[in-house]
Structure formats: structure tokens, C-alpha cells
Amino acid sequence: MEWVADWYKQYPGGDHQSPDFGELFKIAKGDAFGESGHYSLPIFSRLPFRQNVAPTDRFPFLGFRCAK
Secondary structure, X not given: OEEEEEEOOOOOOOOOOOOOOOOOOEEEEOOOOOXXXXXXXXXXXXXXXXXXXXXXXXXXXXXXXXXX
């Protein structure tokens, strides 16, 4: 899984509501190659799947990718 720079907020034009939206959680996307317990299920492996993670959390299967 990889950190992204965005805060966990509602998609533009979306109607889903969550108490977690705002600037409390960052987003982690992608797959952890089976290293993340039940998150290794196929539904969580899809790139569009995003998970809210506290910016201070650390996991051995969570990293980042430099992009330009």
C-alpha cells in the first residue's frame, strides 16, 4: 500500500458521507501483497480502493512512491 498526499475527503460530486472525512486522515491506496491480514482480499487489491489512515500510523506494508 502507498501513502498519497491527499486528505481523506469526499470525492468531488460524490454523495457518500463519512464522519472520517476532513483533515484527520490521509489516504493509503493499493495492495499490500498479502501482508495486511484481511486487507489482502481481492476487493482491497484494486487500485481505486482507498483506505483512511492516521498520518502518524506506521505499518510494514505501507510506503510511498515518489512521482513527478
